[in-house]
Amino acid sequence: MSRPIRLALRFWQVTLTVTIGIVGCVLALTGAGDLVKWLFSAYSLAVAAWQAVGMVRAAMNRQFGLDILAVTAIVATVLVGEYIAALLVVLMLTGGEALESYANQRAKRELDSLLRRAPQRAHLAVEGGYRDVPVSELKVGDVLLVRPSEILPVDGVLLSAVTSLDQSSITGESIPVEKFAGDPVLSGVVNGQAAIEIRATETAAASQYQQIVALVAHAAESRAPIVRLADRYAVPFTLFSLALAAVAWLMTGDPVRFAEVLVLATPCPLLIAAPVAFIGGMSRAARNGIIVKSGGVLEQLSAAKTVVFDKTGTLTYGTPAFAGVRPQHPFTADQILTAVASVEQYSSHVLAASMIAAARDRGLPVYEAHDAREAATNGVIAKVLGQEVVVGKFSFVAQHASNARRTEIGPGQLAVYVAIDGTYAGALLASDRLRENAKPTLRWLERLGVRQTMMLTGDATETAHHVASELGISRVRAECLPADKVTEISSVEERPVIMVGDGVNDAPVLAAADVGIAMGAKGATAASESADAVILVDDISRVAFAVSIGRDTVRIARQSIVLGIAVSIVLMIIAAFGLIPATAGALLQELVDLATILAALRAVGGRLDKRARVASIPGTDRLGLG
The missing domain is CATH 2.70.150.10 (Calcium-transporting ATPase, cytoplasmic transduction domain A)
Incomplete structure (x- = not known):
């Protein structure tokens, strides 16, 4: 089946309306003008009746939208004999739905591409x-x-x-x-x-990609609360339009003027703008490694006043890294690091890779170790160049070196002790490093209007305050259990509040926040399942980028709605003076629809992404945004 035929069948309402118009033109050429009038009028009234049924159903559910304008415009044009204009209004309604569908598909292409690429x-x-x-x-x-x-x-x-x-x-x-x-x-x-x-x-079902596909499918099916923003304008816009049309009729005594005004009040721009903009915003987020589960999340992000961060794995990398050596005479720092790196080749400890990398960065040799034995949770013993090397906790090393002594450590640090041939050799320090772009991300969030920043962590108070002071965070709650975090989030007054976390223990608080954002780069976790948005790359700056996308999307949605209203009002006022015939007005309204859709499609955001790279934080040009 060819593409034109598929499109014609897909948008059958438009096809039927165009077909009616073509039949009417053929009949007019044969001299059957009266038959054309009856054909166009009957078809238009049938469509109006169908729209009226939907309008009544919505009203019974206390949902008052803009359908009354479309129905009134069709009926009015038929009653005053403007049957061509009536058919054009019907074409505008059916064509508006087709244009919205096309725009949605255009806006969702990044979301859809994820679904299509799922391996089979x-x-x-x-x-x-x-x-x-x-x-x-x-x-x-x-x-x-x-x-x-x-x-x-x-x-x-x-x-x-x-x-x-x-x-x-x-x-x-x-x-x-x-x-x-x-x-x-x-x-x-x-x-x-x-x-x-x-x-x-x-x-396959538990793998990262299928989790993403599930999130995307959920996001694509959702509708943002702001989609109903058009309905907030419905009553005043409807009253204004009807009043203006009535005044034009009363001032001139010509009922045609009533129809001419209402043709230009047909509300397609208001119905189309918000859905297209929000689908475009979700598509833009997906393109940049952020899966937003619903359009409503974008609205909450745009208005966020407070952001709350977990510490470990969110503001920090979540894995201790080598921070220095404290040698005990007569051993040197290089001797200790060489011995530890050689032993740690055989360890599963989280610090092993960091110690080996530190030795290689200094150009130190890493020797083969023999007779390696790992004491679970305590340390490792091995022979390196004929010497027995013991690496691990203080109590473990002290069993092999009587002169071992504890070293002083700072907030957030831990010490790994070393003994060589029964003699205490010193200690290596490790700490969980702050993310390099954590502080610039906080500044970016502040520029976006998120004024309050808070940190919740289960870590020790001294460590938590040390990290907070480095980042400039004044509101800190340490030694929190998951339930404590939920309580703290509930007590925040400056809302909406965003919570950012990465662990399974963050799942309850992510669900409790107005917007929960999971750092999901390490796989699908309970945190990502309970969150409203998931960041797929291990990059905290995407939190600020998500807020930026939310603000852009809401701004564009509102601008598009206001654009549609403003242009329609200007044209209605001109029509009230009899300067725009009903048929010409219906054609002009089609152009208003097109302008509204193009305005809303800006939310897809190619140029916005480029602007964000330049104006946001240092280094975002290397983050792969856009």
Whole structure:
């Protein structure tokens, strides 16, 4: 079936109206003018009756919209004999719905592209080769082949030595990411130019991409409360239009003038603007690695007055990193770091990778260790160059070095103690680092109108206040249980309030906030399921960017609605003086519809994203926005 035929069937109301018009033109050419009048009038009144039924149903539910203007305009033009104008009003109504549908599809293209890209089949490793199977049949532990430029079907671990993954469609990162053997890989990203093998760590349903698809599907089905913003203008706009039309009739004594005014009061611009703008805003957010679950979230973001952050994993990276060495004479810092890095090669401790990286950054050698033994939760013992090296907690190291002594640590720091051949050698310090762009993000939020900033954390008071002071956050509540966080959020007076967190323990408070934002880059968690928006890339500045998108979307929606009202009012006033015939007025109103849609489509935001990169915070040009 060809595309024109598909479009004609899809928008059958428009097709029927155009067909009626063509038939009327043919009849007029044959001299059957009276038949044309009856055909156009009967069809227009039938459409008006159908619209009236919907209007009555809405009124019974106490929903008073703008349908009365359209119905009145059709009836009035038929009664005064302007049957061509009546058909054009019908075309405007049906065409407006078609234009809205087209604009929605245009605005949703980033959301729809995620849904269309969902992997359907995978190459499962079997004895003697590979077999194609539906992704729904994959199990944890399956080994899969991913060919060049294919989409990874499930979350997994890379088995091949190295690959380059394009994550732009998921996280908005424009630069491919290098992954090495043992690194976790997420479903939905695109493989590079070499075939790779991965081992599935999740089923398809539990994988990151399917979680995103579910969020997107939910977002696409939602309707923003501000879509009803047009209805707030409905009563005054309807009363003004009817009053102006009545005055024009009374002043001239010509009922045609009543119809001419009402033709230009047909409310398509008001009905179209807000839905198109909000779908465009959600599409823009998805393109930049932010899944917004409903249009209403964008409205709340635009008006936010307070933002509350969890600390660990949100304002900080969430993993302790090497911060320095405190050697004990006669050992040197380099000796201690070399010994620890060599031992930590065999440790699963969260600090191991950080210590090894610190040694390599200093150009220190990392030697092979022998007889490595790990004491769970306490430390590691191994032999390096013939010396016994003990690394771990103070109590564990003190069992192997009688001269061990505790070192002084600052807020948010922890110490890893070291003994070499039974002698205390010193300690290595580690701390959970602040995110580099945390402070600029707070400044960006303040410029966007979010005046109050607060931090809630389960961490120790001293550590919490230390982090808060570095970021300039004055309102802090430390040592919080999940229930305490919910209580604190409920007591915030400056609303709407945004809560940003990343852990499972943040799920209750994310649900309790006006807008819960989950840092979901590490996978689908309870936090992302209970949140109103999910940031798919590990970048806190996207919180401010989400607020910016919300403000832009609401502004554009309101501007588009006001544009439609203003142009309609100007044209109605001109028509009241008899300067715009009913048929010409109906044609002009079609142009108003088009202008309103184009104005609302600005919310899709290509130029807005470029402006945000320039005007927001240092470094956003490297974040892959847009």
